[in-house]
Amino acid sequence: MLGGPGTGKTILAAQFLYKGLSEYGENGVFVSLDESKNHFYPEMMKFGWDFKKAEDEGKFAFIDATRLSRVAILKEKMMREETSSLRGKQLQIDKLIEELQEKMQKIGAKRVVLDTLASLFYRFMDPIERRTAAVDVIESLSDLGATTIVTTELSYLGLERNLMDEEFLVHGVIMMQTLFSGGTTTRAMQVEKMRGAGVNPNLVPYTIDRNGLEIFPAMSVFRER
């Protein structure tokens, strides 16, 4: 899932997990690079999604990986050897995947979210190192046998953009964006790829309100004159 800041990536990912555990009996794990539990839980309660209760009932686990995020790195004025060497960076990611595997087994998780890949890869300056890390993480996630959503950031706005390496590795790509036209803004998403499934190829509008994210597949964002 790709999208610019504030497009609703975290909300949609959380909604996917909450629907899973509340309506489909599918437990879930949220791996957070950007927000701590203390921030995430009350924020999601605004939509009526009680992740604390789900956690207490053994249906949900939250992994706080904010120590690996860009904010944590920016805070560390001098990068220690552990975080600056390639080996060190890979080890930290391996540990995270291990922790995820443990939590998944413990609660029998069928759904996983990693929010965001961009924050996890922030430390890999070298494009080749970054690509290798991306292949590793996406492969290990697909080996876990759950349905996994990874979010990432889209810095290039507009309909034309460069494809990122990650997009070739995953089964599906959903792009979320905010369109500006005639003084109004419209939220819209598009399924760019979904292996093995016939999908609506159109740019489809969506809204965010106190119930979460709602998609309007029958509506077009391009108004006819």
Ligand SMILES: Nc1ncnc2c1ncn2[C@@H]1O[C@H](COP(=O)(O)OP(=O)(O)OP(=O)(O)O)[C@@H](O)[C@H]1O
């Ligand atoms: N109750 C609500 N009603 C309407 N809009 C809301 C509501 N709650 C949140 N939003 C909107 O949701 C967006 C934030 O969603 P979210 O945090 O999922 O975005 P994001 O793509 O993860 O952003 P970031 O890149 O900052 O992590 C904001 O643009 C905010 O305006």
Ligand SMILES: [Mg+2]
């Ligand atoms: Mg977010």
